[in-house]
């Protein structure tokens with residue numbers, strides 16, 4: 001996607017350095033963060049300098065690539081086995097990370113060259129899958145649609161194009177008149193900070209709503225469809241996504257509003273049978289008790305809750321397949337019953 005007329009991906013490699021748009025600085029500052037080795041790339045995943053399932057997957061693959069470049073021992077496979085454990089420990093929920101590291105590890109059984117190619121292919125495929133998700137998802141969007149989305153599943157989260165936002169970009173670029181309701185997405189505000197920044201950058205009409213406003217807007221017939229991304233989809237279609245997604249899906253079902261999950265096949269985890277098996281990440285309570293913003297053009301971090309009270313911060317929830325109208329993938333739009341068939345092809 002373009003920023004100031006220049007094309008960027010959310011993450012890329014320059015020689016042995018992993019380069020990424022610093023998502024913790026947006027929307028106040030557009031800054032590139034550089035990771036010289038896999039430890040630095042792991043830290044960037046952990047502290048969410050790079051975030052979003054697809055971008056985390058690309059970061060994991062690039063961290064494996066940095067390990068290949070720096071490996072001193074002759075036994076590449078065992079070296080990468082150890083590296084994979086370190087990289088996988090950064091964040092537990094998005095399956096794209098484990099998919100990516102496993103893919104590079106498996107490739108190393110064949111040759112070092114093949115492992116390098118696979119590590120690079122993870123990001124390229126993620127971008128291409130986002131483009132195709134856009135094309136298929138656009139077919140579901142009618143002229144005049146008002147679409148609600150949660151969190152950030154745009155190009156920042158998926159290397160390029162995005163998952164939930166890819167159909168929105170495609171619809172807008174094909175001349176449809178659309179409007180987007182952006183859930184702010186507490187506690188880290190990925191919607192208010194990142195999705196809004198992406199949409200503004202692309203010129204797409206939108207407004208930010210508080211996380212509590214979705215059901216109200218739905219009850220007033222102001223939302224025609226909801227599209228969200230995913231961090232892991234179990235083989236029965238239960239979907240882990242940013243905390244708050246489940247509430248939106250329940251409200252959408254109640255008001256008869258189509259609720260779509262957009263995700264590339266690397267987000268489907270056939271080894272996980274149901275959502276109950278998915279590990280949910282709990283993050284620091286600071287993300288709830290404090291917020292970062294601008295004051296007189298200066299970035300400040302403020303304490304905003306009652307001192308002495310603790311805060312509980314599950315970062316994801318599971319939406320049961322029964323609440324999901326369909327899955328927009330790079331191979332087409334499918335229902336939960338068609339997930340296994342998707343992988344047979």
Ligand code: MRU
Nearest residue numbers: 051052053151153157229230242
């Ligand atoms: O914790 P994050 O910001 O890495 O969360 C992941 C997400 O961005 C969302 O859950 C998103 O909707 C799916 S990722 C394409």
